Amino acid sequence: MTSKLPVHGWRLALLMVVAGALTALSLPPLYFLFALPVGLFVLYRAAEDAVSWKQAAWCGFFFGMGFHTAGLYWLTNAILTRVHEFWWVVPFAAPGVALIIAPLVALPAVMCRWVPAGWRRVCMFAGSWTLIDMCRVLIFSGFPWNPLGSDLELPGRIGDILVQPASVLGVDGLTLCLVLAGLFLFSGRRAVVFVLLGICMWMGAGMWRLSHEHALPIINPRVVIVQGNVPEDEIISYAQRVEHFRRYLALTAKGMQRAHLMGDDRPIVAVWPESGFPGLLDQDGDARKMIAQTTGGASALIGSDREENGHWFNSLEMVNSVGDIAAIYDKSRLVPFGEYQPSIIPFNILPGVLTPGPGLKTWDFPSVGRVGPMVCYEIIFSGSVVNRHQRPNWLLTISNDAWFGNSAGPRQHLATGRMRAVEEGLPVVFANNTGISGVYDAFGHEVVRLGWNKTDILVSDVSAPLQPTIFAQYGRIIPISLSILCVMVAFLPRRKISSRY
Known part of the structure; x- marks a missing residue:
């Protein structure tokens, strides 16, 4: 057997790297959707025409x-923040993470060769791609960043329509559909017709769901999101931390005044992002009293480090009307190589490590409603953002994306909040130190946004939740089942055509 590939050796490797990079252009915030089918088709044909499975x-x-x-x-930007210490890691930041994940892409390239060419092979590729991509939650503490389904999170109304099927399928189900559609576009005229028909049905389903987007009742509190815009190097060094604390207090006062001018007696909640408080909030009673005085007795949800019995936590803490800590949520999913060091690394590269919290919670207080708190990275885990024993009425995630600079990172992060809103049928509030902060309603529609590198506040009502979506009830079992079905269908025997004489 000889390879049908037009290039070999290093040229073939380079072609595949370029095709993969081209496919990444379809991700947020660029959304060059044409790049997805083209890039996937190059990989698919290379896998078909390869001389061997290897x-x-x-x-x-x-x-x-x-x-x-x-x-x-x-990811390289995070290293540049501490380049004087970790200059040697700069060339390996993004490629190093890719090196861990890239072998997963090899599996669908091999598995699609197990079945005959044609629609069976396409189904095998799409089903195995999705199943294996979903396994990224099992790598270290999980890294399911940039599933292909996120390509549909386009800005504006068109994106609102395209992401609605996530309420049934989840983002991984969207990945499965995109891979199937992308490869069938190159499978003949009949397949193209089916793809175009499927796109029309997809758009129709999205518009039908949004046609029920009437004015949702406001049962949740009004939020004041404070975006202090403190540079990451100053957060790390604690330089000018008194000035930063005063900045957050001044912005909070401005936001509370604006919130009260909106009228009614709705509870108001001030939200500071991850690292918003420059110290240990639970050990600083004077600072908490100043926060309570600034909010006029309204509750404040504050991002802060926390130390307990020698263990350090990345926490979200609730300060009540008298300056006491009413509730604490400790981040439970930590960032590998960022907040903890996987044991496979034989030498120490982190200045310190954090301890994970016990898991997702739902806070239920009259002053904040029933809220599901999260910190940063945790919002990216489809099907794992809600405490299933006590469903919240809204989700809050605080973050500090100053690490990643004015790049695709903060925009991709924000987009995950929109997808979680659609999947769970819950409004999502996203508070970020340097941006981007925003609020999404339960349909994933953007209500307000505060851009990158802006020092300001956002004041917004948080709309009501929807009834639990199909995905909220069954979770990732839906895309897993559909992907397994695709793989099983690929093994269906060919129909035998009898001849008459």
């Missing part, structure tokens, strides 16, 4: 390197 696996690996390195390029 060559197909290498094609998938190099495609994954290109895709994830381009999609996660902004």
Whole structure:
């Protein structure tokens, strides 16, 4: 058997890396959707035409390197923040993470060769791609960043329509549909007709769901999101921390005044982002009293570090009307290589490590309503953002994306909040130190936004939740089942055509 590939050796590897990087252009915030089917088709044909399964696996690996390195390029910015300490890591930041994830792309490239060419092979590729991509939650503490389904999170009304099927399928189900559609576009005229028909049905389903987007009752509190815009190097060094604390207090006072001018007696909640308080809030009673005085007795949800019995936590703490800590949420999913060091690394590269909290909670207080608190990274986990024993009425995530600079990273992060809103049928509030902060309603429609590198406040009502969506009830079992079905369908025997004489 000889390879049908037009290039070999390093040229083939380079072609796959370029195809993977091209496919990454379809991700937020660029949304060059045409790049997705083109890039996937290059990988698919390379896997088909490879001389052996090993060559197909290498094609998938190099495609994954290109895709994830381009999609996660902004990780380098986090190293540049402490470049004087970790200058040697700069060339390896994004490629290093890609190196861990890229082997997963090799598997669908190999598995699609198990079945005959045609629609069976497309189904095998799409089903195995989705199943294996979903396994990224099992790598260290999980890293399901940039699933292909996020390509549909386009800005504005068109994006609102396109993401509505996530209320049934979840973002991984969107990934499955996109891979199927992208490859069937190159499978003949009849397949193209079916794809176009499917797109029309998809758009129709989205518009039908949004047609029920009447004025949702406001049962949740009014939020004052404070975006202090403190540079990351100053957060790390605690330089000018008194000035930063005063800045957050002044912005909070401005926001509370604006919130009261909106009228009615709705509870008002002030929200400071991750690292919003420059110290240990639970150990600083004077600072808490100043916060309570500034809010006029309204509750404040504050991002702060926390130390307990020698263990350090990344926390969200609730300060009540008299300056006491009424509730604490400790981040439970930590960022690998950022907040903890996986044991496979034989030497220490982190200045300190954090301890994970016990898991998701729902806070239920009259002053804040029933809210599901999260910190930063936790919002990216589809199907794992809600305490299933006590469903909240709204979700709050606080973050500090100053690490990643004015790049795709903060925009991709914000987009995950929109997808979680659609999946769960819950409004999402996203508070970020340097931006981007925003509020989404339960349909994933953007209510307000405060852009990158702005020092300001956002004041917004938080709309009502919807009834639990199908995805909220069954979770990732839906895209898992559909992907397994695709794989099983790929093994259906060919129909035998009898001849008459």
